[in-house]
Amino acid sequence: MSKVRDPITDTACHILKGAVVTVLGTPVTASVECNNKVKGRLTVEYDSDVKPSDENVKRIEKEANNIVKANLPLKAFSMDRKEAETKYTESKVNNTYIYDKFPVPESVTTLTLVEIENWNINCCPAQHLEKTGDIGYIKIIGTNHRPQKKEFELRFEIVSKEAVEAEQAAQDKSRLEKEKKIKDEQDRLKRESTNIELVTKRVMEITLANQQDKSKAITEISTLLNILKNNSYMNGMNCTISKQ
Template identity: 55%
Template sequence: MSKPRDSVTDSACHVLKGAIVKILNTPLTVSVECNNKCKGRINVEYDSADKPSDDVIKSIQDEANRIIKENLEFKVFSCDRKEAEEKYKSQLVNNTFIYDKFPVPESVTTLTLVELQDWNINCCPAAHLKTTGEIGSIKIVGINHRPAKKELEFRFDIGPALTEQTTPAAAKGKKAAAPAAAPVIETNSLTLKDTNVQYLTQKIVDLVLSTKGTKEMIQESTIPQIEQLLTTLKNTSYANGFTCSK
């Protein structure tokens, strides 16, 4: 049984695919891997015998992150299969049709489509983010050129959020929501298990990852709570006559 797709890396695949098409004009995806929220893979059909240069790969990465900064909306909608095929055969999105090399059974009469305006369109039933800005950033960490198979694989990592994201078009005119505050840690209820280093490390990681905003906002919101957590850890340990466990 295959693992479910992660909404972050699946959304990132749509963004990266658009960048690959724009730079290399390779509109057919052979396969993707997006089960891990921190990294993914996309493999496209690629006819050239020459491996793309480092400058070309950087251009693809830059284009993907530009779209993330623009904070485009992921438009997810259902459409009659015949209507979708007729419409998008004559209205390709960034030279891309709704199908890749993934077979869609003939029994499927209603398609779930995901569209990024002027960037990517794809038949994809997985869960997606609301906007590209929620991805954070994309870093291409490696490629695998298979000229015999006419394939080019991109491996990428999901990085921290980029600054200066644009308000989505659908939300223009509305007041931007304030950054989400970091969840408050109830330090008064700490018990002996809270002196376990691995347990506390995970609490701190969860705290940081759940806080939205710029680097400065995250630091301002989380550092006082982390300091309070560690102070309580020290006091709890001393009061019970032992040091932190590993």
């Protein structure tokens, strides 16, 4: 007996599938796992020896969550099988056919379809959320490329908007702190390079260390003085002499 699909992660699979098709152009689903409220898995056919890049995986996540933010309705409806096959072969939704890798048994004459307009359509009798915005945020937590099976698997979690915003805020804070640290260090080096007292001290150190190699001393001192000149110009030709 198959496990009962959860409406949240099942809906997420439809959204994520549309994103995968948009980014990778892989319209056939090999398998899904969506019986848990907060975690799921989508595996698609992927005929390439090269694993999708991290950048593409991030794009898939972004595209999926754009659909979440758009709060689009999920339309569930029944249709005669032959009519559905004809219609959605001629007019595919986001280049996706109604069947996955394993089609519905021939004995079934009426199909239950779920459609997100211009994004995804699939033959799926399970229960779904009414709108994409009801889901939360889809976070891809892992991937698995199986070239021997021609498959690419994405594992995902459903997280709250607040959790995503908190994580983003923490990342932004860390980035700003790193940028400030780099800028502070650059400013320190710039100040030191235009501090006459420190430059003079460094010239003396270079001279003493290279008494047997005047050419090397001249090269290092010239470099030091060029830095002094350039940074002084950038600072409006204001060199400082610190008083200890």
